[in-house]
Structure formats: C-alpha cells, structure tokens
Amino acid sequence: MKATDLLENEHRIIEQVLSCLEKMADLNEKSKKLDCGSARDMIEFFRMFADRFHHAKEEQHLFACLEAHGMPRDGGPTGVMLAEHEMGRGLVGDMEKAVIAYERGDAASLKNFIKAARSYVPLLREHIQKEDH
Numbered sequence: 064m065k066a067t068d069l070l071e072n073e074h075r076i077i078e079q080v081l082s083c084l085e086k087m088a089d090l091n092e093k094s095k096k097l098d099c100g101s102a103r104d105m106i107e108f109f110r111m112f113a114d115r116f117h118h119a120k121e122e123q124h125l126f127a128c129l130e131a132h133g134m135p136r137d138g139g140p141t142g143v144m145l146a147e148h149e150m151g152r153g154l155v156g157d158m159e160k161a162v163i164a165y166e167r168g169d170a171a172s173l174k175n176f177i178k179a180a181r182s183y184v185p186l187l188r189e190h191i192q193k194e195d196h
Contacts, residue, residue: 066124066125067125070117070120070121070125070194071195073112073116073117074117074191074194074195076112077109077112077113077117077187077191078188078191080105080108080109080113081183081184081187081188083105084105084180084183084184085180085181085184087101087102087105087180088176088177088180088181088184091173091176091177092173092177095173096173097161097162097165097172097173097176099162099165099166102158102162102176103159103162105158106155106158106159106162109151109155109183110155113151113187114148114151114152114155118148118151121144121148121194122145122148126141126144126145129141140193143193144190144193144194147186147190148190150186151183151186151187151190154179154180154182154183154186155179155183157175157176157178157179158176158179158180158183160172160175161173161175161176161179162176
C-alpha cells in the first residue's frame, strides 16, 4: 500500500462522519434542539482524527514532498490546501463554541452550530476531492 492510498482510505472515513454531521444539522434544525453529546463526539473526531492525525500527515509529509518536487506553496495547490485546513479548524472551533453556549442556555447558538456545520461539510468534501485527484 502506498502512503497516498492510506490517506485516501482516511478520506473515506472522514466523508462518512461528514454525512453524519450533515444529517445531524438537518435533524437539529427540524427539532430545534442541539444533540450536544453527538455534536461533541463529531467535534472530537474532526479535531483529533481529521486534523491532528490525518491533516498532520498531509502537512508534514505529503505537502512537503510535493513542494520538494517543485510544486509551489505560495499560489500553488499546497498553499490552498493549507488554507483550507485552517478554515476547517476555525469552523470546528465555531461548532464547539456553539455547543458550549447552547449548554449554558443560549438557544440561539443552535443556529450558529448549524451554520458552522453546513459550512464545514462542503469545505471538507471539496478539499478531499482536490487531494484525491
């Protein structure tokens, strides 16, 4: 198995959880309630598996290899993908802030969670598409 095959297999796992997040956002919007336990589980998955485990490998190994072979970071694909990693981290942080606020009684934060989730899902799906192809 090549290293890129492993990364692509990890993408399939991430996509499954993205589908769950998308369904959760729809259900939360319909019920007008935030399932904080499930939200926290998904935040933990995206923070630990998708970012610290998966994105760290891409940043430390794949992107470094691509740049060593002449692909520019500034204005190039690795720079874009790194920026997307940062945007994703921000959206995961927004989801976490919304959960904390909701648990403290701020019912309006449900909309913030749904907005962040609905921004995160397409960001990561499109990001994965770029990396896979």
